[in-house]
Amino acid sequence: MAVSKNVKLPHLFYGGDYNPEQWPEEVWLEDMRLMKKAGVNIVSIGIFSWAALQPGPQTYDFAWMDRLMDLLAANGIMADLATATASPPAWLAKLHPESLPVDENGARYMQGSRQHYCPNSKAFRLYGQQLVRKLAERYKDHPALAMWHINNEYACHISRCYCDECTLEFRVWLEKRYGTLDELNSSWGTNFWSQKYYGWDEIGLPGKTPTYANPGQQLDYMRFMSDSLLDAYLGEHRILREITPELPIMTNFMGAFKPLDQFEWAEHMDVVTWDSYPEPTNGIPVFAAMQHDLMRSLKGGQPFILMEQVTSQVNWRQHNPLKRPGVMRLWSYQTIARGGDGVMFFQWRQSWAGAEKFHGAMVTHTGDENSRIYREVEQLGNELKLLDAIVDSRVESKVAIVFDWHNWWALELDSKPNRDVLYVEQIRQYYQALFKSNVGVDFVQPNADLSGYKLVLAPAMYMVGEGVADNLEAYVQAGGTLLTTFFSGIVDENDRIHLGGYPAPLRKLLGLCVEEFDPMLPGQTNSINVTGLGDADGEYSCNLWADLIRLEGAVSLGSFQADFFAGSPAVTVNKFGKGKAYYVGTQGEESFVNGLLEHILGEVGLEAPLEAPTGVELSVRTTGDQRYIFVLNHLAETVDVQLPEGAFVELLGGSTLHNKLQVEPNGVAILHKQD
Structure with missing residues (x-):
């Protein structure tokens, strides 16, 4: 994928979050065998590994990561290496309780989950950036390293913080934005309800107020929190860019996600990645398609990577039904049809403990290749090897x-x-x-x-x-x-x-x-x-x-x-x-x-690229004068799609078609017109 000057993986990305620190090392060799069998070419590692990498404030343990990186390289699998700052270790909360975020009622969150940090916490940034520098210096020349993954799903759980450090930083942010209190008062309309400010230190955060807070203040606070999270990201980004200037750097978004101005964030990412989890019983995933298009658009049409989806079922909704056979493959191709240059999953091996142990994975609790899920994973991974011509192509949009x-x-x-x-x-x-x-x-x-x-x-x-x-x-x-x-x-x-x-x-x-x-x-x-x-x-x-x-x-x-x-x-x-x-x-x-x-x-004068029944999704990707038409059948019955004059090659099956294409339920076809 053309996302850096040093492209180590010129294929569609295929893999998932890999958390081998949760497993005995004898399992790792079996993981390598199953990954290669399934066509996996990249895995995300270290996303929630801060505690394993840094047992104490001045103590680091990279030995297990060294063995893992070497094992991946030996098996031809690349690493999307995370900075591990998504979930701070318990010792940080103990030493610096002020690093924990505060809600709008003034109550401080506790350690014991994830994302329990204030983005403006000086302690969080200090220790996190120290870890990032050590990771970058240690693995900068490792042959497995393909890409950097900063933190994880920023603002997923903590999109706002009302602590003292945030209050002070908000005042600094406001003074930089407005310059003078007169300008701020005018912009916020503070003559309403006697809200006029005469000193920067009079301004607080729009937390728990008796009734409606000032809307100008609320709006600026949302801007401030998006900027604060971005600044935390950029603190890590600067270190990685300094030490590995040629490698792509990114973090994973969550689609049409309100807390972050993702157009602004995307300016500081070499490739946009995001996590998609449509509810599998809601019919055709139109909203997922919309979010694919949005993610592709954040960098002017540059292909994105789907960093997370699930093979089968999630664990965090009130009810968590399975994706039916063929749906995972169909939705994966929707990703590619709408500009994705990679399809990845959370996660590789289904956890045996912890809050996400019932979340689906590429390798289920059966632990082997005989499950329906793994067979579908293997089929998809080996099909994607046929699609190198699609890499870095663009979606047609008028x-x-x-x-x-x-x-x-x-x-x-x-x-x-x-x-x-x-x-x-x-x-x-x-x-x-x-x-x-x-x-x-x-x-x-x-x-x-x-x-x-x-x-x-x-x-x-x-x-x-x-x-x-x-x-x-x-x-x-x-x-x-x-x-x-x-x-x-x-x-x-x-x-x-x-x-x-x-x-x-x-x-x-x-x-x-x-x-x-x-x-x-x-x-x-x-x-x-x-x-x-x-x-x-x-x-x-x-x-x-x-x-x-x-x-x-x-x-x-x-x-x-x-x-x-x-x-x-x-x-x-x-x-x-x-x-x-x-x-x-x-x-x-x-x-x-x-x-x-x-x-x-x-x-x-705009129309669909082909005539197709309602329920059949069409999309076109182009590169140079080459045009690829994706045909996705979301219906429960086989459909016929009429083709224009000429011969078309169907890339997944290799057949040559004239006049008509037949697509099975949950089926996919990718058409390329012969010269």
């Missing part, structure tokens, strides 16, 4: 969805007109329609270059910061098509209202003014009569929200049918320059969203 972590944080703060307006859910509705249409999607930041896209969607773009409206106007003016929805263009980057009528910065582009909005109660509905979308015309149910729109150049495509605003516009389009801007002032039912996007896709 549609973009705006995704902004700061907007997410601001939109879901308390004291809102309707607390049921959830950012990712609003995006998911529109993404799902695109997924159903088998049209590729990228995710972009609000100020990104949009010129390469035929369609840009920006659902629930509550926050419109500096330059965003100008960027969208320029895109539509040049011929692009934009769609945005209710409760957009409401506030600036400090959560202050854009005055001048909603959505003030977007009024000219959208050709309308929202004079009022009516957040609906749970269970309350209205309907919209659509008359301007061709085949999508008709009456649809809507809920959650209703905008009272005054047209200022836009044309109504559908109107509300009930309440005092019956007959007023609910869906509009405005011609702007060479392009169009659509606005949806309510939450329509699924069939409305599908019809609306089908109509718009037709207007901009």
